[in-house]
Amino acid sequence: MVLTDKNNVIEALSALAEREKIPSATFFGIGFAGVATFGFYDFDDKVFIPKTYNNMELASLTGSIAWQNGKPSIHAHGTTTGADYVASGGHILDLEVGTGSIEITILRHEQKLERKIDPAIQANVLQVR
Amino acid sequence: MVLTDKNNVIEALSALAEREKIPSATFFGIGFAGVATFGFYDFDDKVFIPKTYNNMELASLTGSIAWQNGKPSIHAHGTTTGADYVASGGHILDLEVGTGSIEITILRHEQKLERKIDPAIQANVLQVR
Amino acid sequence: MVLTDKNNVIEALSALAEREKIPSATFFGIGFAGVATFGFYDFDDKVFIPKTYNNMELASLTGSIAWQNGKPSIHAHGTTTGADYVASGGHILDLEVGTGSIEITILRHEQKLERKIDPAIQANVLQVR
Numbered sequence: 001m002v003l004t005d006k007n008n009v010i011e012a013l014s015a016l017a018e019r020e021k022i023p024s025a026t027f028f029g030i031g032f033a034g035v036a037t038f039g040f041y042d043f044d045d046k047v048f049i050p051k052t053y054n055n056m057e058l059a060s061l062t063g064s065i066a067w068q069n070g071k072p073s074i075h076a077h078g079t080t081t082g083a084d085y086v087a088s089g090g091h092i093l094d095l096e097v098g099t100g101s102i103e104i105t106i107l108r109h110e111q112k113l114e115r116k117i118d119p120a121i122q123a124n125v126l127q128v129r
Numbered sequence: 130m131v132l133t134d135k136n137n138v139i140e141a142l143s144a145l146a147e148r149e150k151i152p153s154a155t156f157f158g159i160g161f162a163g164v165a166t167f168g169f170y171d172f173d174d175k176v177f178i179p180k181t182y183n184n185m186e187l188a189s190l191t192g193s194i195a196w197q198n199g200k201p202s203i204h205a206h207g208t209t210t211g212a213d214y215v216a217s218g219g220h221i222l223d224l225e226v227g228t229g230s231i232e233i234t235i236l237r238h239e240q241k242l243e244r245k246i247d248p249a250i251q252a253n254v255l256q257v258r
Numbered sequence: 259m260v261l262t263d264k265n266n267v268i269e270a271l272s273a274l275a276e277r278e279k280i281p282s283a284t285f286f287g288i289g290f291a292g293v294a295t296f297g298f299y300d301f302d303d304k305v306f307i308p309k310t311y312n313n314m315e316l317a318s319l320t321g322s323i324a325w326q327n328g329k330p331s332i333h334a335h336g337t338t339t340g341a342d343y344v345a346s347g348g349h350i351l352d353l354e355v356g357t358g359s360i361e362i363t364i365l366r367h368e369q370k371l372e373r374k375i376d377p378a379i380q381a382n383v384l385q386v387r
Contacts, residue, residue: 002386004376026157026234028284030320030335032299032381040186040212041161043228051214057298057348059335060189060208060318062159064232075232077159077188079208079216079318079337079345083298085309087208087216087337087345090186099301100381103322103333105284105365107234118133123161123229128131155286155363169315169341170290172357180343189318189337191288193361204361206288206317208337208345216337216345219315236363247262252290252358257260 001104006034009061009095009102010074016106017065017072024113029061029078031102036080037094046122048093055098056080059087065106066113066126073115075126130233135163138190138224138231139203145235146194146201153242158190158207160231165209166223175251177222184227185209188216194235195242195255202244204255259362264292267319267353267360268332274364275323275330282371287319287336289360294338295352304380306351313356314338317345323364324371324384331373333384 003012013027033056039048063076079089095102118125132141142156162185168177192205208218224231247254261270271285291314297306321334337347353360376383 002384004383028157028286028320030322030333038186038210038214040210040214041229049212057296057335059337059347060320062157062189064159064234075159077186079188079210079347081296081298081337081346081348083307085296085298085346085348087347088210088214089188089208089216090210090214099379100299100376101383103384105322107236107365118229121228125133125230126131126232157286167315167339167343169339169343170358178341191286191318193288193363204288206315208317208339217339217343218317218337218345219339219343236365247358250357254262254359255260255361 001106002101003097003104004101005097007097013065013074014072022065022108024109024111025065026107027063027065027104029058029102029104031058032098032100033058033080033095034098035094035096038090039093040090050093053080053088056082058102064126066115068115130235131230132226133230134226136226139205142194142203143201151194151237153238153240154194155236156192156194156233158187158231158233160187161227161229162187162209162224163227164223164225167219168222169219179222182209182217185211187231193255195244197244259364260359261355261362262359263355265355271323271332272330280323280366282367282369283323284365285321285323285362287316287360287362289316290356290358291316291338291353292356293352293354296348297351298348308351311338311346314340316360322384324373326373
C-alpha cells in the first residue's frame with residue numbers, strides 16, 4: 001500500500017482491514033510523515049501523554065492489525081527523524097503522510113486475532129492462543 | 130506470539146525455536162519493555178558494554194533465529210523510547226516485557242541456518258550459502 | 259542475505275534484484291554499519307542534506323525494492339546507534355557493512371512495482387495499483 005497526500009495511515013489501514021476482511025496482519029512502513037503523534041503511557045493517570053512531530057522522515061513503522069468489538073484495531077509503533085537526524089518515537093496515536101509518500105507492506109495472517117482489555121492493567125492486549 | 134508478565138523475550142524465542150524446531154526465522158516486535166539492555170561493542174576490549182533502560186516503549190524490534198552448537202541462537206536489535214520520546218537502542222543483550230505486552234511476529238524460513246564465530250573478528254556471523 | 263567485509267548494502271540489494279529478477283520486495287536488516295549516510299530533504303533547495311555516521315549498530319533497517327527505467331530502485335530507511343546508544347537515522351543514502359556483518363531478510367513479492375517521479379513534488383513515488 002502506498003499512501004500520499006496527507007492520508008491518515010491508521011484510518012487507511014482500518015479501511016483496508018474492513019474492505020479486504022483481513023483476519024490479522026503485521027505491517028511495516030517507511031516514508032515521510034506530515035504528522036506523527038506518539039503517546040507515552042502515564043501509569044498513574046492512566047492516559048497516554050501525546051507529543052506531535054511534523055514533517056519527519058518515518059525511519060521505522062511496525063504494527064499489527066487485529067479486531068475489537070467488530071472493528072479493526074490497529075496497533076503501531078515507530079520512529080521518526082528530523083533535520084537533526086535524531087530519532088524519536090514510540091506508541092503511535094496518529095500518523096499522516098507528508099509531502100511524498102509512505103510505503104506500507106502488509107503481511108496478512110489467516111488466523112483471526114482479537115484484542116481485549118486486560119482488566120488487571122487496563123491495557124489492550126492481543127489474544128493469541 | 131504475545132508475551133506478557135515480565136516474560137523474557139530472548140528466552141521465550143529460544144524456547145519456541147526448540148519446541149517448534151524452527152530451522153531459521155526473522156522476527157519483529159512492538160510493545161512495552163520492563164527491561165531492555167543494549168550492548169555496544171568495544172573493539173579494543175572485545176566486550177559488549179551494556180546499558181539498561183526500564184519501562185520503555187519498544188519502538189522497534191528486528192531479529193533472527195538461527196542455531197549454534199545445537200542450541201537456538203537469537204540475534205536481536207531494537208529501539209526503545211521513554212517519557213521524552215527520544216529513541217535509544219542497538220544490539221539487544223536482554224529484553225523483558227513490562228506492564229502490558231510485547232507482540233512478536235515470527236517469519237519462519239525452511240532453510241536451517243547456523244551461526245559461527247568468525248575467528249578474524251571474534252564476531253558471531255550467520256552462515257548463509 | 260548476510261553481508262560482511264565493507265560490502266555496500268544498497269549495491270548488493272541492486273545486484274541481487276537484477277540477478278534474481280525480483281519483481282518487488284520488502285527487506286529488513288540488522289547488524290553493524292561501517293558507514294551509514296542519512297539524508298534529510300530540504301524542500302526549499304530540493305536536495306537531500308547528507309549526514310554520515312561511522313561504526314554504528316544498525317538498530318533497524320526497512321526498505322523496498324522496485325524498478326525505475328529498467329534498473330532496480332532501492333528505498334531504505336533505518337536507525338543507527340553508537341556508544342551513547344542514542345538512535346539517529348532516516349532516509350538512507352548510503353550504507354556499508356562494518357566489522358562483523360549485516361543480516362538482511364528479503365520478502366519477495368510477485369507483483370512488479372515501478373517508481374516514478376511525481377512532478378508535483380519532485381519526489382520518487384512507488385506506483386501501486
